[in-house]
Amino acid sequence: MLRLYDMLSSGNAYKVRLLLWQLAMPFERIEMDILKGETRTAEFLAINANGRAPTVVLPGGEIFPESNAILWYFAEGTPYPPADRLGRAQVLRWMLFEQYSHEPYLAVARFWLHFPGVLNDKRRAQLPDKQKGGYAALDAMERHLAAHEFFVNRRYSLADIALYAYTHVADEDGFDLSRYPAIQAWLARVRAQPRHVPITEERSPT
Amino acid sequence: MLRLYDMLSSGNAYKVRLLLWQLAMPFERIEMDILKGETRTAEFLAINANGRAPTVVLPGGEIFPESNAILWYFAEGTPYPPADRLGRAQVLRWMLFEQYSHEPYLAVARFWLHFPGVLNDKRRAQLPDKQKGGYAALDAMERHLAAHEFFVNRRYSLADIALYAYTHVADEDGFDLSRYPAIQAWLARVRAQPRHVPITEERSPT
Numbered sequence: 001m002l003r004l005y006d007m008l009s010s011g012n013a014y015k016v017r018l019l020l021w022q023l024a025m026p027f028e029r030i031e032m033d034i035l036k037g038e039t040r041t042a043e044f045l046a047i048n049a050n051g052r053a054p055t056v057v058l059p060g061g062e063i064f065p066e067s068n069a070i071l072w073y074f075a076e077g078t079p080y081p082p083a084d085r086l087g088r089a090q091v092l093r094w095m096l097f098e099q100y101s102h103e104p105y106l107a108v109a110r111f112w113l114h115f116p117g118v119l120n121d122k123r124r125a126q127l128p129d130k131q132k133g134g135y136a137a138l139d140a141m142e143r144h145l146a147a148h149e150f151f152v153n154r155r156y157s158l159a160d161i162a163l164y165a166y167t168h169v170a171d172e173d174g175f176d177l178s179r180y181p182a183i184q185a186w187l188a189r190v191r192a193q194p195r196h197v198p199i200t201e202e203r204s205p206t
Numbered sequence: 207m208l209r210l211y212d213m214l215s216s217g218n219a220y221k222v223r224l225l226l227w228q229l230a231m232p233f234e235r236i237e238m239d240i241l242k243g244e245t246r247t248a249e250f251l252a253i254n255a256n257g258r259a260p261t262v263v264l265p266g267g268e269i270f271p272e273s274n275a276i277l278w279y280f281a282e283g284t285p286y287p288p289a290d291r292l293g294r295a296q297v298l299r300w301m302l303f304e305q306y307s308h309e310p311y312l313a314v315a316r317f318w319l320h321f322p323g324v325l326n327d328k329r330r331a332q333l334p335d336k337q338k339g340g341y342a343a344l345d346a347m348e349r350h351l352a353a354h355e356f357f358v359n360r361r362y363s364l365a366d367i368a369l370y371a372y373t374h375v376a377d378e379d380g381f382d383l384s385r386y387p388a389i390q391a392w393l394a395r396v397r398a399q400p401r402h403v404p405i406t407e408e409r410s411p412t
Contacts (some may be wrong), residue, residue: 049349050307062292066299075297086268089279092298093272099306100272143255147263161240 003026003057005047007034009114011107011165013054014068014199018161019071021197023078026130026204035115038187068095069163071158080161082153094159101140110173127174134175138183141167145182149189151186154192164190169199209263210235211253213240215320217313217371218273219260220405224367225277227403228258230282232410273371274301276365286367288359296330296358307346311339312372316379333380342382344389347373351388355395362399370396374403 004020004027006013020027032038032053039051048055048065056064056073064070071097075081081088108131112119119127141163144151151159168187171177177184190196195205210233238259238380244258254261254271261360268275271356278301279330281287283369287294298341315336318325325333347369350357357365374393377383396402401411 003344029391039229050303050346064299064303068302069295069299072298074290076291076294085279085282088282089270091274092278093270093275096274096302097256099302100310104306104310147218 002059003030004028004040005030005032005052005053005055005057007032008200008202009110010053011110011169011199012103013160014072015067015165016054016074017201018081018165018197019074019158021201021205022080022193022195023149024195024205025072025074026058026206029202029204031203035118068099068162071161075158080156080158082155082157083156084153087153087157088161091157091159094151095162098159098162101133102137102163103166105130105137106170106173106175108165109134109175110169113173131174134170138167138170138175138177138180139203142180142182144187150186156190160186160190165199208265209236210223210234211236211245211250211259211261211263212407213238213259215316216259216405217237217300217375217405221273221367222260222262222276222280223407224371225280225286225364227407227411228286228399228401229280230401230411231280232412233306234337235333235354235408235410241324244362257283271336271362274305274368276401277301277367281364286362286364288361288363290359293359294348297363300357301368303343304365304368307339308343308369311336312381315381316372316375319379322398327369337380344373344376344381344383345385348386348388351392357394362396366396367390371405 002025004016006017006029008031038044039053045051047057047063050065052065054067054070056070064073072081081091109127112123112127150156151163164187167183172176212223212235214237224378232312244250245259248266251257252287253263254270256271258271260273260276263277264270270279285296315333316328319335355362357369370393373389
C-alpha cells in the first residue's frame with residue numbers, strides 16, 4: 001500500500017491527503033512529530049535526505065518528496081490537471097506561485113504561531129515580514145479570484161488544492177481573511193467539491 | 207512572434223532563453239531594467255500583475271509568468287520532460303526544490319551582490335542566512351549528483367536546466383564551488399549539450 005509520511009497540522013501534507021481522498025486512493029499514514037525531530041532521524045533521512053514531510057513511498061518503493069510534485073504524480077490521467085497544454089502550464093504556474101510567494105509566508109507564520117515554544121525572539125522580529133509577504137500573496141489571489149471561479153479554466157484543479165491548503169487556515173495564523181470576499185467565496189466552492197475532507201481528517205479512504 | 211520579457215543577469219530568465227535555443231524557437235527579447243523599476247510600471251503590471259521577469263507572451267496573446275511553468279509549457283512533446291509519469295513527477299520535484307530551497311538563496315544573494323547599491327545594511331545582516339541556505343541546497347545537489355549523471359532518468363531534462371541557471375554562476379555570487387566535484391562535473395555535462403548557450407547570449411535563434 002501507498003505510505004504517506006504525514007503531519008496533520010501541515011498544509012503541505014494536507015494537500016496530499018485531500019487529493020488521495022478525492023481520488024479514493026487508500027494510504028497508510030505515518031504521523032511525523034517535527035518538534036521531536038522525527039523528520040531528522042537517520043531512519044527518515046535515509047528515506048528523504050531533505051528531511052521533510054509530506055513524503056510518499058509508492059508500493060514499488062519509489063520515494064517522493066515535494067507536496068506539489070506528489071499531487072502531479074497522482075493526478076495524471078484524472079480531471080484535476082487540465083487536458084490542454086496551456087491549462088497544465090497555468091496550473092503549474094499557480095503551484096509555483098504557491099511554493100515561492102505564498103507558502104514561505106503563510107506556512108512559516110503557521111509553524112511559528114501554531115506550535116508552543118517555536119516563536120523565539122529572532123522569529124518574532126521577522127513576523128512582520130512574514131505577514132507582509134502573506135498579505136501580498138493573498139492580494140494577488142484576491143485579484144485573480146475576483147474574475148475567476150477557480151484558478152485555471154473555470155474548474156477545480158490541482159492549483160486550487162495547492163492554494164487552499166494554507167489559505168483556508170490563514171485566519172488561525174494571524175491573517176484577517178474578512179477583507180478578501182473573492183477568496184472567501186472560492187474557499188466555499190473548494191469545500192463544496194465532491195469527497196472534500198477537512199485538514200483534521202486522519203483516516204484513509206477505504 | 208513569441209515575446210520574452212527578459213533580464214540578462216537573471217538565472218530565471220536564462221532558463222527560458224536556454225530552452226528556447228535548444229528547441230530552436232525564435233523570440234523577441236525585451237530587456238527589463240529592474241533597478242529602473244521597469245517591472246513595476248503600470249504598462250508591465252498590466253501584463254504581469256506580479257511584476258516579475260521572465261514573462262512570456264505567446265503569439266495568441268496568452269501571458270505566462272513563472273520560469274519553470276514557462277519551461278514546462280514549451281517542453282511538452284519534446285525530449286526534455288521524461289516520457290514516463292514517474293520521471294515527469296521527479297522533474298517537477300527538482301524544479302520545486304529549485305524554487306523553494308535553492309533560488310531564494312542563490313538568486314537573492316546574486317541580486318544583492320551583483321548590482322551596485324542593492325546591498326544595504328539590512329540585507330548585509332541577512333547575507334549569512336542566504337549563504338547558509340545556498341550551501342544547504344548545493345550540499346543536497348552534490349549528494350544526488352554523486353550517484354546520478356543528471357537529475358532524473360540519467361538524461362538531460364528541464365530539472366537540469368532549472369538547476370543549472372543559478373548554480374553555474376554561484377561562484378560569482380560568493381559561493382565556493384571548488385568543494386563540489388560532482389556539481390562541477392555535472393555543470394560540464396550540461397554545457398556540453400547540443401545548442402547550449404551561455405547566460406550572456408542576447409540573440410534569438412533564427
